[in-house]
Amino acid sequence: MAESVYILCAFTSILCAVLLFRGYRANRTRLLFWASLCFVFLAINNVILYFDLVVLPPQDDLFWYRNTAAVIGMLVLVFGLTWESR
Numbered sequence: 001m002a003e004s005v006y007i008l009c010a011f012t013s014i015l016c017a018v019l020l021f022r023g024y025r026a027n028r029t030r031l032l033f034w035a036s037l038c039f040v041f042l043a044i045n046n047v048i049l050y051f052d053l054v055v056l057p058p059q060d061d062l063f064w065y066r067n068t069a070a071v072i073g074m075l076v077l078v079f080g081l082t083w084e085s086r
Contacts, residue, residue: 006050013043034080041073 020036023029045066052062 003054010046013039013046031084038073038077041069045069
C-alpha cells in the first residue's frame with residue numbers, strides 16, 4: 001500500500017510541474033516558472049523516496065539525497081517568491 005502512495009505522489013508532483021510549466025509558457029508569469037521548478041525537485045524527491053524505501057535494500061540510505069532535493073525545491077520557490085515581490 002505504501003509503495004502505491006509513493007508512486008502516486010511522484011506522479012502528482014510531475015503532473016503539477018508540467019501543468020505549471022504549461023501555464024508559464026502560456027502567460028509568461030515568472031512565478032509559475034519558479035513554482036514548476038519547485039515541483040520538479042519535489043518529484044525528484046518522491047522518486048528518490050520510492051527507490052530508498054522500496055527498491056534498495058535497507059542498508060542503503062538515501063536520506064540526504066531525498067532531503068537535499070526537497071530543500072532545493074523549497075529554496076527555489078522561496079527565491080522565486082522574493083524575487084517576484086520586488
